[in-house]
Amino acid sequence: MLLATILPFIGALVVVPLGRLSRRLQGYFAAAIAAMTFILLTLIGREVVQAGEAKLELVWINILGPILTFRVDSLSLLFALIASLFGFLSILYSVDDMKGKAGTGRYYALMLIFSGSMLGLFLAGNLLLFFYFWEIVGLCSYFLIGFDYSKESSRASAKALLIINYASAFLLVGILLVYFLTGTLQFSEIGLRLKEPMLAAMIVSLFLVAAVAKSAQFPLHVWLPDATVAPSAVIAYLVVVEAGAYLVARSYVIFSACLPAFSYEFAIATIGVVTLTVGCMAAWVQSDVKRVLAFSTIGQVGYIFLGMGLGTTLGVAGGLFHFLNHAFFKGLLFLCAGCLIYSTGTKKLDQMGGLFGRMPLTALSMLVGALSLAGVPPFNGFASKLMIYEASLEKAMVTGGALGGVYVLYCILAMFGSGVSLATIMKVINSAFFGQLPDRLKTVKEVPATMYTPLLALSAICLILGVAPQLALDHFVGPAVQVVVGGGVKTTIFGMVTSIGFYEATTIAALIFTPLISGIAIYRKVRVKTVPPVEAKYGIFVGGEMEKPYVDIDKVKVDAESFTFAAVQTFNRFYRFMWRGGLDRIYLKLAENFFTVARHIRRTHVGVINIYSVWVVLGAVILMVLIVI
Amino acid sequence: MDSIWLALVFTGLVVLGGAAIVVSRLKLASVLFTIHSAYLGTVLFIVTGDPEGIYMHYLIAAMFLWPFLWVINRTSNYEEPPVLGAKASSIIIVLIMTVSNLFYNWDPLQSGYVSMIAMGIYGMVARRDIIKIAIGFNLIENGVHLFTIHLVTFGPQTPYIALVLDSATILLNLLVAWVIVGIYEEYKSLNSWKIARLRW
Numbered sequence: 001m002l003l004a005t006i007l008p009f010i011g012a013l014v015v016v017p018l019g020r021l022s023r024r025l026q027g028y029f030a031a032a033i034a035a036m037t038f039i040l041l042t043l044i045g046r047e048v049v050q051a052g053e054a055k056l057e058l059v060w061i062n063i064l065g066p067i068l069t070f071r072v073d074s075l076s077l078l079f080a081l082i083a084s085l086f087g088f089l090s091i092l093y094s095v096d097d098m099k100g101k102a103g104t105g106r107y108y109a110l111m112l113i114f115s116g117s118m119l120g121l122f123l124a125g126n127l128l129l130f131f132y133f134w135e136i137v138g139l140c141s142y143f144l145i146g147f148d149y150s151k152e153s154s155r156a157s158a159k160a161l162l163i164i165n166y167a168s169a170f171l172l173v174g175i176l177l178v179y180f181l182t183g184t185l186q187f188s189e190i191g192l193r194l195k196e197p198m199l200a201a202m203i204v205s206l207f208l209v210a211a212v213a214k215s216a217q218f219p220l221h222v223w224l225p226d227a228t229v230a231p232s233a234v235i236a237y238l239v240v241v242e243a244g245a246y247l248v249a250r251s252y253v254i255f256s257a258c259l260p261a262f263s264y265e266f267a268i269a270t271i272g273v274v275t276l277t278v279g280c281m282a283a284w285v286q287s288d289v290k291r292v293l294a295f296s297t298i299g300q301v302g303y304i305f306l307g308m309g310l311g312t313t314l315g316v317a318g319g320l321f322h323f324l325n326h327a328f329f330k331g332l333l334f335l336c337a338g339c340l341i342y343s344t345g346t347k348k349l350d351q352m353g354g355l356f357g358r359m360p361l362t363a364l365s366m367l368v369g370a371l372s373l374a375g376v377p378p379f380n381g382f383a384s385k386l387m388i389y390e391a392s393l394e395k396a397m398v399t400g401g402a403l404g405g406v407y408v409l410y411c412i413l414a415m416f417g418s419g420v421s422l423a424t425i426m427k428v429i430n431s432a433f434f435g436q437l438p439d440r441l442k443t444v445k446e447v448p449a450t451m452y453t454p455l456l457a458l459s460a461i462c463l464i465l466g467v468a469p470q471l472a473l474d475h476f477v478g479p480a481v482q483v484v485v486g487g488g489v490k491t492t493i494f495g496m497v498t499s500i501g502f503y504e505a506t507t508i509a510a511l512i513f514t515p516l517i518s519g520i521a522i523y524r525k526v527r528v529k530t531v532p533p534v535e536a537k538y539g540i541f542v543g544g545e546m547e548k549p550y551v552d553i554d555k556v557k558v559d560a561e562s563f564t565f566a567a568v569q570t571f572n573r574f575y576r577f578m579w580r581g582g583l584d585r586i587y588l589k590l591a592e593n594f595f596t597v598a599r600h601i602r603r604t605h606v607g608v609i610n611i612y613s614v615w616v617v618l619g620a621v622i623l624m625v626l627i628v629i
Numbered sequence: 630m631d632s633i634w635l636a637l638v639f640t641g642l643v644v645l646g647g648a649a650i651v652v653s654r655l656k657l658a659s660v661l662f663t664i665h666s667a668y669l670g671t672v673l674f675i676v677t678g679d680p681e682g683i684y685m686h687y688l689i690a691a692m693f694l695w696p697f698l699w700v701i702n703r704t705s706n707y708e709e710p711p712v713l714g715a716k717a718s719s720i721i722i723v724l725i726m727t728v729s730n731l732f733y734n735w736d737p738l739q740s741g742y743v744s745m746i747a748m749g750i751y752g753m754v755a756r757r758d759i760i761k762i763a764i765g766f767n768l769i770e771n772g773v774h775l776f777t778i779h780l781v782t783f784g785p786q787t788p789y790i791a792l793v794l795d796s797a798t799i800l801l802n803l804l805v806a807w808v809i810v811g812i813y814e815e816y817k818s819l820n821s822w823k824i825a826r827l828r829w
Binding site for chain 1: 712750753754755756757759762821822824825
């Protein structure tokens, strides 16, 4: 277990000097390290399945108790497996994506440290170790977002660092409170020693702030859309591995014995619903492919929070299953977007079009990811979203009264978000892959094998999890739910059963795919070769004007903006607020005030080390005086 | 060990550290500090019988010497003019040694670490050259190591803390050497007052 956590860090040290031999070798070496970590983790996974838990305790300084505690249960295993798998896939994808760019050694080293600390975070058995890794993850994301040192990326990385780290301060305060109240930081002992429900609620609320920022939830989501300037593999890895969701799930486990469940759960669910509505609607009108995906990530993580916040077995199962599915389809979509940018050199949807014929593998993979994201059966996103809808209805029925109505409203909003996601993603697919191919992109080719292999693997997983969700529910999500809330999801041989209904995913998939495939087969068999379409000979009919000066085909095509014209008209208040800067305006105002104060403090920062040393000595003297007093 | 020997050993340590701060030739100062650090490792081994101290301090010595000589070869062997000159520095360092000995009633171990920390702080405050500041910082760290050895009687785990501190120092030295070269390439100076432009 220790090896699995340390291996990426050792790899990071080795990978930098390898760049002198070959940059490609550097990439493959980093990918091999990530793959080995994944294999080690599956071995730990076997132990967890057999024994229910794997544990490792190293005593470092005895006064503080066992500090290096690693403890793996089904919940951590689920998150750690995803983290290490995506660590491998995104590094493999980077081999070609980073070709010819400067600083590959730094990139791979940071990616390995990032994945190693992510694993450490999920495998940690106490809060102190958890916090260490949490901070390393934050720092790595800062360095990776600002990887190319451009002004834009520096701003984005600083924004991410500030928001995530200010929120992490809340986590630290929470951890200190835990230690102060219980005298321990071990996950297994905190719940037993903490007796005061109100204090537990306070601690968990502090944790929640950190989780909300890390998972880019409303109102601390503003860093994620800007962070899309990072390389595609980085942003894919950043969004799929939801450390915040893990923290929420873990706090359920830690504080299960002493938490006044209702208010905490309701807060999480509300944050989830608001986020998913805002995220999905904001994604709808974006025209930059990565920003679309970033906002839609914010929305989808909202679903995860909603599921978790419902607090029922079905809700948590839905949340965790959606986390798993989201990891696969959103990772897939980000990597597809990376392929598009790699091939076309632009992020703007308006400048793409007609690429289906040029990049068929990317297009099909993106279609699979898009349909999963939108929650279209029989893809995997549908199964988990269905569980969340049903869980909120179930909660509404159990709760009853006005609050029950609120939960029904949450369900409706979740469904609305799903519809908006479908609209968004259709816009992306249409703008990128259909319509007229611009002249500029006539030479575009499919991406290299190292880039499309992860796409195909992820598409296959999305499809398999959609057709047979029972596999994931039985082997990964079920045991994790058992850890979090106890109980599990009932599955059948073809799907699952809930208290509200059942979903026979495999049967539905068979019903959809059989006619589809046979239809295509029949069409190919019996189709009659017709005369070539007229537009092949004369071009598309655009009102009789064929010469370039009169009609420009780029001007008359249906661009990305026209898809959302009606939406912008309907919700124009929301979008006007967003376009004026949205929540950023409030944060900027805060920052301005902060700077006014900081300007005075800044005078002490003269930049001379000697003066700083004097400050240090003065500080030490003041501390000593205080201690003596 | 005889207390007179112990006193001699610690005086040697303090004198070597002080000399590393006062000497204005950077290569000589680096070599003096390296001998100081290796000497400390040997003393720790002889006094405590603890092999970790000697390993770590030889490592510190080595890790200090080669990157810093590498840096000095790329920059300059002459120290930037300090805030206080050699004479004043010598007087202050002798003063530090005397006061700490008087304060701790001529106890070699305690006055040793206090002198080393104080001299290190003095080096960081009064010297303008970054390499000298780095030497001052390392001297503080060595003093802290000696302090943790002194603390062993209170908590048996303290050598581990020293071990972690030492490992951190080794990494920090490498990092500092790397940063110094970068600073020199950008500003063509190692004077910490001149490079104050390095502000964000």
